[in-house]
Amino acid sequence: MAIKIYGRLSSANVQKINWFCEYANISVINLNYGGVHGKTQTTEFKEMNPNSRVPVLDDNNFILYESNAILRYLSKKFDILVEDKLEISGKIDQWIDWGSFTFASPCSLLTAHKLSLPQDLRDELIADKAKNDILSLLKILNNHLAKQDFIVHEKFSLADIPLGIWCHRCTNLGISFDTLTNINNWYLKLSKMNSFQKIVASSPLPPN
Ligand SMILES: N[C@@H](CCC(=O)N[C@@H](CS)C(=O)NCC(=O)O)C(=O)O
Structure with a gap:
């Protein structure tokens, strides 16, 4: 079923x-x-x-x-994208948690104040601060991706999924990766995946 x-x-x-x-x-x-x-x-x-x-x-x-x-x-x-090696699965967990506990917060805040909240509850100052926080975090991610093609080791893993989605949200919110070359290259690889195109790229924007 x-x-x-x-x-x-x-x-x-x-x-x-x-x-x-x-x-x-x-x-x-x-x-x-x-x-x-x-x-x-x-x-x-x-x-x-x-x-x-x-x-x-x-x-x-x-x-x-x-x-x-x-x-x-x-x-x-x-049994898909299961990683047995302790150190690799530790890194995958690290980046999944970083995505949720660190990166998702300003992304959600910017989403709320640009897209989801009723117009009269949106606050430009909160949105600007969230955008600056996102840009600082993107620098961390960009530096990390200088060392490898994907978030953890050289192939697609579970860690690419949450971060790929939050980065896609950034593009929906007008954040460009033009100066963040490593993120740009990684995001381009993700966006060529059929599964990404079918689900992520074609999803409606919040709050729909
Ligand atoms: N930590 C939770 C967060 C869940 C969450 O905040 N979901 C949001 C959507 S991304 C939500 O339910 N918002 C209220 C709504 O959609 O009505 C998780 O990862 O599942």
């Missing part, structure tokens, strides 16, 4: 799961929850995720939330 993902495809955290599933050839049914679709404050949804956030995975009645946990669960379940 196809797995179900509760979550709108405009959400970066939902796109992580859908991109992985497309890459791994796993069938997914997406149910539009969150953003303009709402329904995350209902009792039924809160029983699955009391935080009222998307994505939520329903794998034959096994319920899981937190996008990175879902990503790791599916990777192990289908």
Whole structure:
């Protein structure tokens, strides 16, 4: 039976799961929850995720939330992009966590103040500060990518998925990689992947 993902495809955290599933050839049914679709404050949804956030995975009645946990669960379940070497899997975890705990915060803030919030609640100063924070973090990523073609070692790994999605969001928000050559080269490689084109590049923008 196809797995179900509760979550709108405009959400970066939902796109992580859908991109992985497309890459791994796993069938997914997406149910539009969150953003303009709402329904995350209902009792039924809160029983699955009391935080009222998307994505939520329903794998034959096994319920899981937190996008990175879902990503790791599916990777192990289908044995796709699993890394056995301790040091490499440690680095993959490091960059997945950096994506969520460090990079995602200003990206989400800029998304909110440029796209998601109603016009009267958007604040240019908050948006400008978030953009500057993103640019500082992109320098860290750009320096890191001077050493290798992908986030961890020389091939595509689970760590490329969240960071690829947040960098795609940056392009949606008018941030260019023209002076960030290493990110530009890496992002170009990702954007040529069929799975990226089918899911990430064609996803609607928040809050749709
Ligand atoms: N740490 C959570 C964050 C989830 C999250 O913040 N999701 C956002 C979308 S990217 C959300 O649910 N926003 C409210 C909404 O869509 O209604 C995860 O990685 O799954």
